[in-house]
Amino acid sequence: MDFADVSLTALRVLRAVAEQGTFTAAAASLGYTQSAVSRQIAALERAAGAELLERRRDGVRLTDAGRIVMRRATTVLDEIEATARELSGLPGQGGTVRLGWVPSAGAVLVPRALAELRRTDPDLHVVGREGGTPALARALRAGSIDLALLASGPPFRAPDSESPPLALQTLTERALCLAVPAAHPLARGDYVDVADLRGQRWIAGSSSGEDRLMGVWPGLDERPEIVLTARDWLAKLHLVAAGCGLTTVPATLASVAPPGVRVLPVRGGPQEQRRLLLARLPHPPEQPVSRVAAVLRAEALATTTPAAAPS
Secondary structure (H helix, E strand, O other): OOHHHOOHHHHHHHHHHHHHOOHHHHHHHHOOOHHHHHHHHHHHHHHHOOOOEEEEOOEEEEOHHHHHHHHHHHHHHHHHHHHHHHHOOOOOHHHEEEEEEOHHHHHOHHHHHHHHHHHHOOOOEEEEEEOOHHHHHHHHHHOOOOEEEEEEOOOOOOOOOOOOOOEEEEEEEEEEEEEEEOOOHHHHOOOEEHHHHOOOEEEEOOOOOHHHHOOOOOOOOOOOEEEEEOOOHHHHHHHHHOOOOEEEEEHHHHHHOOOOEEEEOEEOOOOOEEEEEEEEOOOOOOHHHHHHHHHHHHHHHHOOOOOOEOO
C-alpha cells in the first residue's frame, strides 16, 4: 500500500497510541479491540516502510519516522475536525485552542481563566480535558492538545525525556498542604507538625500503583494506613470533611475546600513544594494559543491562597 492511501482511521489510531502510551489504553480510548489497533499500526508501518513506534516494556513511544508521520497526521486530522466544526456552525480551528490540565488546576485556575476568556475573547473557543501529567505530555507530543497544565514535584524533572524538550513555564510554586477534618485534634492549631502525622489514617489517590501514595504525606517513616482511595480531589476533600482521614492537597485548593475541612501547612522536616507548569511544544505558538497562555499566566499570578482555610 502506498502511504498516500492510508486511512484517517489509521492516523487517528496512531495519534491515540502516541497519546495514551500503550496499545491497550489506545484501544480503550477509541472503543476498539487491541488487535484492531495493532492491525492499523501494522498497516501504517508497512505503508511507511519503517517502524513508527518503539515497543518498550513500559509502553511505546514514537520513533523518528513516527514523529514525522505524527506531525503530518496532526495537520490532516486538525483540518478534518475544523471542517466538521465549520459545517456544524462552530468556531473554526483558527479560534480554537485545545487545553489539557491536571485535576488540581481544574479545580480553580482553569475555571477562572475560561471565565476571563469568555469576557475578553468571546470568539475564542477552548476545548480540552483533564488528565495526569504523563498522559498530557504524550498528548502534546501527539498533537492532540496545544497547551497543558502539568504538575511537578521535587526534584522537578522534565515531564518526559523526549526530544526536543517541551517548552515549560512555572506558573506557581507553593508548599504542599494537609487537609484535616475540622473536628480532628490536628485542626486546632494554625499548622501541623510533621511528627504528629505518624499513625494517622490516609485518603489516597487511587487503588493501585504508585498513585496509591498520592494523598499521603511524603517521607513518612512508617507504612501508611490507607483507609480509602479516590481519584477526584473534591471527593477526597468531602471524605476528609466526613472525618474519614487526612489527605495532602496543593495549596491552591484551600479556597475550594468544603465546610468541615481545614487546609493547613506542615512544619518540621523539608518543605514539600509543588509546581504548576504551563507546557507546549517548542515551536512558536499561534496567536490563539498565546492568548490562552497569557490569561492562564495572569490568573495564576492573581490567585492568592490563604495559609489556612477555616472550617
